[in-house]
Every structure is written in C-alpha cells, then in structure tokens.
Amino acid sequence: xxxxxxxxxxxxxxxxxxxxxxxxxxxxxxxxxxxxxxxxxxxxxxxxxxxxxxxxxxxxxxxxxxxxxxxxxxxxxxxxxxxxxxxxxxxxxxxxxxxxxxxxxxxxxxxxxxxxxxxxxxxxxxxxxxxxxxxxxxxxxxxxxxxxxxxxxxxxxxxxxxxxxxxxxxxxxxxxxxxxxxxxxxxxxxxxxxxxxxxxxxxxxxxxxxxxxxxxxxxxxxxxxxxxxx
Numbered sequence: 001x002x003x004x005x006x007x008x009x010x011x012x013x014x015x016x017x018x019x020x021x022x023x024x025x026x027x028x029x030x031x032x033x034x035x036x037x038x039x040x041x042x043x044x045x046x047x048x049x050x051x052x053x054x055x056x057x058x059x060x061x062x063x064x065x066x067x068x069x070x071x072x073x074x075x076x077x078x079x080x081x082x083x084x085x086x087x088x089x090x091x092x093x094x095x096x097x098x099x100x101x102x103x104x105x106x107x108x109x110x111x112x113x114x115x116x117x118x119x120x121x122x123x124x125x126x127x128x129x130x131x132x133x134x135x136x137x138x139x140x141x142x143x144x145x146x147x148x149x150x151x152x153x154x155x156x157x158x159x160x161x162x163x164x165x166x167x168x169x170x171x172x173x174x175x176x177x178x179x180x181x182x183x184x185x186x187x188x189x190x191x192x193x194x195x196x197x198x199x200x201x202x203x204x205x206x207x208x209x210x211x212x213x214x215x216x217x218x219x220x221x222x223x224x225x226x227x228x229x230x
Contacts, residue, residue: 004064004205005053012212013045015193016184020110021160028163033176036224040184044216051212064205116161145221148178149214152185162186176228181221188213 017038025034055061089095166179187193189210197209 003053004056004061005049008052008205008209008212009045009049011193011197011209012048012188012216013041015190016041016044016187024160024163028167029170029179033180033224036220036227037180037183040180040216040220040224043220044184044188044213047216047219048209048212051215052208055208061205061208064201066200066202110160142222144175144178145181145218145225148175148182149185149217149221152182152189152217175225177221177223177225180224181217184220185213185217188217 022034022038025037052061089099162183166174166183170176170179194206194210198206201209
C-alpha cells in the first residue's frame, strides 16, 4: 500500500550511501566529499520522490508493478505480530556462528573489490598520462560533469571499487564535480541496484528511475564543481 513516490525515493537514495560507504569515502576521497555525497543521496531521493508524485498526478506511471508482483502473503501473521528484537546475539551459539560467517563474507567481499580497485588505480597512475585525463574530464565546465554522468552509467563496476579509481582520476586531473557525478550516476544505475527495480516495476517506471538518477547526478555533480571552486 506504500505509494510509488516514496518507494522511488528509497530506490534512488539507498544505493548511494550507507555507514560503511561513508567511512570508505571519507578515507579515500576526504570527509568533505563524503558529506556532500550523503547530502546528494538525500537530494537525489527527493528529486525522484517529488518527480514521481508530479508524474502520477498528471496520470503517468499508472499500474507501476509488473504482472504478478505483490500477490504474495506467506508469513503475514509473523509480520503482523512481530516479537521483540534480541540484540544480545553473543549469548546464543547459532547466532554467534551466523555473525562470524557474515563478518567473514563481508570482509572477503570488501577485500576482493578493494584489491582489484587499488590494483587498477596503480596501473592507471603509472601508465595513464595526467594530461590526457585533464584534457578529457578536467576543468569545471558543465560538459565535463555531463560526460562523467554519461560514462558513469555503463562504466560503473562496484561502489567500493569505484572510490579508489575516482580518487586516482582526480589526482590525474579529473574535476571533483565530475567524480561526484560519476559515483552518483553509476551507483544508482549499477546492476545490483537497477535489476531490483527492473524485476518489480514496469518499464515506464524503470525509465523514470534512470532519468531521475541521471538528472540528480548531473545536478549534484555540477553543484560540487561550484562548491569545490568556491
């Protein structure tokens, strides 16, 4: 029963920032960059949410879900009668085991992607001329931000892997605003984020999702360019 507008806002904002992403962004690109990206995540969600509400008021995006989605109901009584949250997981052996396994899985996941990212960054810094980077995606013009937004959609690999790569590109002469636009556009349109929307929503809703992502990435990338220059 939740309206599409707040769901769209959640879809857009959630892939962009979480506590671990904030800490890694701060360590890789600086606290100012991380704070602005957190603000941008909130702003992109607002753009998508209010934009969706306006479109639906005009009669667009009717019947947003795919055929057959939302017809479940298994376990409804459990949801309607939730029990108290048991925070003390360490007092139960099976929960300690699950916690340990999840911690190992998350560590391996982050380690795998960060190893690949830092390796690619080292190759880029060693073999990619700085003047080539600055000539293509340097400067503070809006075309630079637009180009990074367009590139971010197909070229984005992983949220954690992208951070060192963008850091290396900025060191080579990439505009910080272009880096911000790349991370926002790529984060929202990455395969894990986009496929979840595609699996649930009809194609007009999915196209609106991509459109709001592109608009938000360009707007906040341009804003960060002006902020960095000021």
